[in-house]
Amino acid sequence: MPSPKRIGKIEFGLLSPKEIRTMSVRKIIWADTYDDDGFPYPQGLMDLNLGVIDPGLRCKTCDQKASECPGHFGHIELAKPVIHVGYTRLIRKLLRVTCRSCSRLLLSPEEIEKVVGTEDDLTGDVLSEKDIKKERLCPHCGEQQLKINFEKPTTFSEIFIDDGKKIEHKLTPADIRARMEKIPDEDLRHLGINPDVARPEWTILTVLPVPPVTMRPSIILENGQRSEDDLTHKLVDIIRINQRFKENQDAGAPQLIIEDLWELLQYHVTTYLDNEVAGCPPARHRSGRPLKTLSQRLKGKDGRFRGSLSGKRVNFSARTVISPDPNLSVIEVGIPLAVANEMTIPVQANPFNIEELRQMVRYGPHRASLSDPCGANYVIRPDKRRLRLAEGNLETVAEMLEPGWTVERQIRDGDIVLFNRQPSLHRMSIMAHRVKVMDGRTFRLNPAVCPPYNADFDGDEMNLHIPQTEEARAEAAILVAVEENILSPRFGGPIIGGIHDHVSGIFMLTNQLKWHSKEEALYLLKNIGVEHLPAPGKQEEGRPLWSNKQIFSTVLPKELNMVFRASSCQNCETCRRELCERDAYVRIIDGILESGTIDKKAIGAFDGQIVNRIIRQYGMKRAAEFIDAITHLSIRAIMMNGFSFGIDDEDLSKTEYGQIEEVLSNAVNDVQRRIKIYEDGQLEAMPGRTPEETLEMQIMQVLGKARDRTGEIAGRHLGLGNSAVVMAVSGARGSMLNLTQMAGCVGQQSVRGERIMRGYDDRTLPHFKKGDRGSDAHGFITHSYKSGLNPTEFFFHAIGGREGLVDTAVRTSQSGYLQRRMINALQDLKVAYDGTVRTTGGRIIQFCYGEDGTDPMKSSFGDPVDVKGIVESILKEEV
């Protein structure tokens, strides 16, 4: 092992021409890359001194092979200096604040002191362009200053007035460089430039470093042709122009040609550094695609910083489709055998495990069925040599194995792995599960862990990572495990819990009082780990019977005491408690469900009151066991009767249809009446609204009420015998509104909260009269989904639906960016050992975290202590 070195700090500075030449291993003068034999030209862009990319060759500088040689810089001597595009703003600033003849700062020492402050006073600021008045006389040499004009991308010129005419005199990079050279170090410090590492003349390039070939490898196409990297292409251009420039210069070419070539060289160097400069046409590939040059490599989401440095690719990971398995525990994850065979964990051999490891090596890489023990794929010798295990060498390698070797064994049941689903919006998006190797080709998980991942099974894929070191596995088991993440740090409540059928099932099991025979009771409680049935609740015809509440109580901890109201509670004015006709008053005393229905409020994800209380009184582990038990029990409960929903579940009787029709036609007439009032000019506007807006609001209100009325009528007909009602009441899925839309009336379609107004002149569709303000002309749908929509209604429905889709698309990108910004702003904050919140740099943000030092995850929905729960569990009554 190499000693663990730490990078202490990174210093940034400019490369001086001298440094560039010292670090260069070769001066590059030829624009060509390879000769006809495919061998690099000496002093060409692919010179062997710059590093090697072809296997088999050795670097001429460090004599290493392609895999080891890091590459070395070369350099190009430019015929004339050119400007570095990234520094044009700095150059402009320096030209404007310094004298054109003596190059000193255009301020007297007193004026400087005014801005910068005295030496021991640290409150001062660095000088900026604004501190210097334009076109003044130099306080040092008295020279009249001229206005400096800057034209994008890289042209500077001086403007002086001669005979009342403006004359522009172009400054060549050489002129500018000469001025920069003369700026004294002392003046630069006042401008926020450190002259020790960044002399301003170095921003004007006289020599260009050539990056090593390893940074711009060429790829060999199928037809054997070489395709060079974009950077190489650009460097070829630069060298070519540079060469021509030199020749013309030596031949004494006319000034005009020199200037043209100079500008061309400037263009190539500019696009080499940044190919997206404003005012400069991007250099293009032969195919017309803009070249990806230095800046483009760093920038943006897939650039070096965000794409390669902040986010990295990893080994030991797997990805496949997920599917549900309610028989798994929430802390487990089902892994296909094919994945388990491929992925490995390194185990160091020692005298205590060597026999076990030998056995694994003997089994080899091929594990045919679930019942086979796990084998090994690789063995690593102490000298770091890797041996791949295959049919032929298993026995020999097993014999050679001795302490100090490492065996990469396959994944087996009980191993800890990290499981993740993108987008990883919060820390519960990655949790550690225990492995259960299974048949099939998908990852399997208990549906109860879907909420933290925000997963469903419509084709979602998830990722799996195998921790490779002992430390990683320890952190995974202690910090990242599912059972440690049942509580969400967002609000201090459980985010793992029953969903969908778990809630429907447990609701159907526990609602009202029902009695079950021994067979039924045993069927329900199978595989839950309940060892003894409680004493039967009553005897009937000599047969013992157990109540549904008794059966549920078997999964509760023995000393649990709590009282709350289920989500089916209607918040009646006077609560009838145990006598509630909906059975919504939940009372658990000493671990026995005395009354009430268990539903979303009790065990659901996000609200699970019982889950929450168990975590606080018995710990996370017991809570995970409880969730396992509840999911198994509820699935069995729902399977006992079956649960389905079909088109005939939305059927109403004739009387209801009549009532609905009446309500709707009344509403439509009411709307017509109000329109009439408005058209007669009799409508009194609400304060601050136009009569038109008032009318719209009234219409929306009338139609909204009408839709709700149809829902009530439909709801009266459909009772708890209806699956959709069960789902809505228990909180499993959907709402009464969905049912209203299916059975009663779909209601008003809206765009931006208003009735649909767009379309043709004065009307939404050609089916209506111009100026029609009626309900049907602006998107009120009187039909239900079951009865079917007529064509205009269908069209309005599509308009309303489209808005929702656009909304979601816009929202994901916006909230993603907000989250990225927030993470970036807050990521360095931590709680220090003294309880203060500090940045990693040591700045104090809060003196006590959250003003009371409470961990939001451990808090009870924000309260430091769940006083209600504690009092309830001791006093055994509602408080």
Place this chain on the structure above:
Amino acid sequence: MNPEFEEAIRDASLPDKTKQQLRTFLEGKEITREQFSTILDRVINEYMNTRIEACEAVGIIAAQSIGEPGTQMTMRTFHYAGVAEINVTLGLPRLIEIMDARKEPSTPTMTIYLQEEYSGDRDRAREVSWQIEAAPLHEFGDIVIDMENMQIVVQLNAAVCDKRKISVADIVEIAPRKIKDRRHYRDFDHEVDEKGAVMYFMPKDKESYQNLFQLAEHVRNVIVQGIDDIERVVVRKESGEYILYTEGSNLKDVFEVVGVDTTRTRTNNISEISQVLGIEAARNAIIHEALSTLNEQGIMVDVRHIMLVADMMCMDGEVKQIGRHGIAGEKESVLSRAAFEVTVNHLLDAAVANEVDELSGVTENVIVGQPIQLGTGDVKLIAKPLN
């Protein structure tokens, strides 16, 4: 309650909120001494257990807790918050607005509470609202364009003026002044007949009708009563008192209106609060605004997360944006800034200024491939050899 218990609760080392909860839950209950002491012990024990642990990466947790529910929020900008008449931006756009620390929210509104003598009575509340709501001149009388004489005649309606508690003399004085100062239109003369409550406005350039109409526009819309930025005021009765809701916001001027309860009145313009009341108030406003935006959408988020964000934004004494032009852009680490946005410029500038990256933050260490200084990475154990 048993005074003995009362004393025990008082002396326990618990936060006030928990003590208060204990008192309310135990009030009027028959409890034995034994039960009480188990309750108190368990409360204290749980309190100790809920302390935040050192090295916890609270910043990241806060950012995730606010960012994650963002996907569940609605985009629809306009919603009616409580008052049907006033539009307020809500949902994700509002949250983004708060985090951006905009100078002006897209829908500024104020909730103005009144002092006791005004809050109980609708008419008196209305009186205050007249002082606040911006009222243009045309609401106080008839404005006629007299094309023959090239003048604009304003006949003030004394009854309206009386009702809105403003004297004719005031209007006559305010109107021309405000046209000049506020609307920056100076090319006119005016004459006043105070007894007849009539005003005459004449454009200086009598040759052009265009000028006349332009002037008429200014005369019609000049605000003569109320505060210019507040376009509308709605008086509502809520839990037994009258409250004013406004469209538009100007905290400083509203505070000077007689009858306004300055202790409870608030605006949703955070930068205004920071200017008028200071940075501490701005921090509280951020917390209040963000929390109510989230709660309105039915999203539970612990206050502590929002407090941390607000504290971070207000750390330097001015409200700073979450993002490129604020916190993220002013970080010390070059690499962290480069990895966020405008990569190349940060690197180039760092070179001339000879910046040094101390590699203390998260991104920097991820970039160079070192353990980050948070959570388990922040703990250093040094084994001491046995001999």
